[in-house]
Amino acid sequence: MTEQSAMSHRGAKPVRTLPDAQTVLSVRHWTDRLFSFRVTRPRSLRFRSGEFVMIGLLDDNGKPLLRAYSIASPSWDEELEFYSIKVPDGPLTSRLQHIAAGDQIILRPKPVGTLVLDALLPGKRIWFLATGTGIAPFASLMRDPETYEKYDQVIMMHTCRTAAELEYGRELVEGLKDDPLIGEVVGDKLKYYPTTTREESAHMGRITDNLTSGKVFADLGLAPMDKATDRAMVCGSLAFNVDVKAVLEGFGLREGANSDPREYVVEKAFVGDGI
């Protein structure tokens, strides 16, 4: 699809012509800084769970304003889900945060990314390590049956400053066991370890600290990480990614890629945090 004329669902007024237009189906605001939304999926779009695409809106001059976004829905889903930050003066998200059902967004259907199961050597346990909106690719992978076919245990560690920022992930994980489509596949293979760093909650602390101190292994009753059995995927700020990589290397894991599968892979949840 290249050009598509778009009709607004609200009042059926013709709206601007968007290249690669998709229709917003629903929007949910989680905090004043976070929201998620679902859009129609182009019939031709094939992607691997964990990949990202470019999405956006037209700017005031009618030029596409695009940013990278992880697809948060699994590859089998008929719709596409995204989980987004609201940057107050952000060129895209200062506008995107106002979308409503019936609106249109641009979606460039060229999925790419390193957080794919193919980029890892076979193993027994897989660790998903995320801060903030970095949980988005794992929202996809946690809902993909292939994850559970390839691994005996799936451990989702997600850390945010406050409990409210964990809510999108918490609701998703809690709904999985009863999910009519993949609940049985997930069974008790998925272990969830959410932590906060700037607000009291059941589990606290940075992912790096909880791995190096061994707290997460003790709390979940798991053996420490071992290169022979453990695989990891990392998605957070650059500073987080750098620090987690050092921790994983300390356990003997090596960074892999699509073309060179190894024990862990990393992707930035966003760029430009000054490092």
Ligand code: FAD
């Ligand atoms: P920008 O000018 O793009 O960013 C302004 C500043 O806001 C940045 O310098 C940074 O300091 C901060 N910032 C941007 N994004 C975030 C974020 N997600 N969390 C915390 N601070 C941030 N964003 C998402 O919300 N959801 C995703 O699934 C997602 N996936 C991404 C995948 C990849 C591979 C990359 C590189 C980025 C991804 N991003 C994601 C970030 C996204 O591309 C945009 O940066 C974000 O939507 C803000 O756009 P903006 O134009 O409003 O501000």
Ligand code: A2P
């Ligand atoms: P902390 O509150 O101790 O900085 P942010 O909101 O700044 O993007 O951070 C999201 C979460 O990631 C916070 O809980 C933060 O913890 C944590 N974090 C930030 N930087 C690192 C890092 N270098 N290593 C581990 N955790 C980090």
